[in-house]
Amino acid sequence: MKIFCPCDNSFSVKHNSTINIDKSPEVLKEIANGSFLKFECPKCGRGVRSEIKTRFEWPSKGQTLLFVPEANRIACLNICSGNKKPDDELKIEKDETPVIGFIELAERIACIQADLDPHALEVLKFFLLDSAKDIKNKKIKIVFNAPLADGKFEFYVHGLKADEVAVMQVPDKLYDSIAADIKKKKKDEVFKAVFLGNYLSYQNIFTEGRDNN
Numbered sequence: 001m002k003i004f005c006p007c008d009n010s011f012s013v014k015h016n017s018t019i020n021i022d023k024s025p026e027v028l029k030e031i032a033n034g035s036f037l038k039f040e041c042p043k044c045g046r047g048v049r050s051e052i053k054t055r056f057e058w059p060s061k062g063q064t065l066l067f068v069p070e071a072n073r074i075a076c077l078n079i080c081s082g083n084k085k086p087d088d089e090l091k092i093e094k095d096e097t098p099v100i101g102f103i104e105l106a107e108r109i110a111c112i113q114a115d116l117d118p119h120a121l122e123v124l125k126f127f128l129l130d131s132a133k134d135i136k137n138k139k140i141k142i143v144f145n146a147p148l149a150d151g152k153f154e155f156y157v158h159g160l161k162a163d164e165v166a167v168m169q170v171p172d173k174l175y176d177s178i179a180a181d182i183k184k185k186k187k188d189e190v191f192k193a194v195f196l197g198n199y200l201s202y203q204n205i206f207t208e209g210r211d212n213n
């Protein structure tokens, strides 16, 4: 695998295309602190972050993720919706849930690590944005950060004000009621609509803030 540094140097790196998180738990820290897939350029010493497609197996959590580079977002969505055939560049196995880009990867990992149901969390994010005021025509992104000690979840909301990230705290009761409804198989359009094939995201229904890059 070749990495290109802004100093015009290119260098080879080794990277496992499949990582078993149970066997390599150190990767959790790397993903959380942003050092995952960061390589030091041997010429200028700069840390270069490169998105490389990676399959994450996490047997103890019953999860398999496919980390897809942001550059392949549109291709990934098209494959998940059945509008595009998988090719050599991007193939998504039946057991893989794709997460696109570093932010989605870190968020999903944090969610699973906290033993939360990603499905319920994405539905909750949709409800939060759907009920929010004054967000019309704004490119909003909401990202789960962590469960807090006092029975609240913390989210980061991007795009309300330029260059500012807002912190939103939400009672975990909201999450609990959604998780219970999903378990009861309550028929709610939203519960299904957060899925586009294997790709699970509130962005599948909340198109106001959709990231099209």
Ligand SMILES: [Zn+2]
Pocket (backbone or CB within 6 Å): 005, 006, 007, 008, 009, 041, 042, 043, 044, 045, 046
């Ligand atoms: Zn360099």
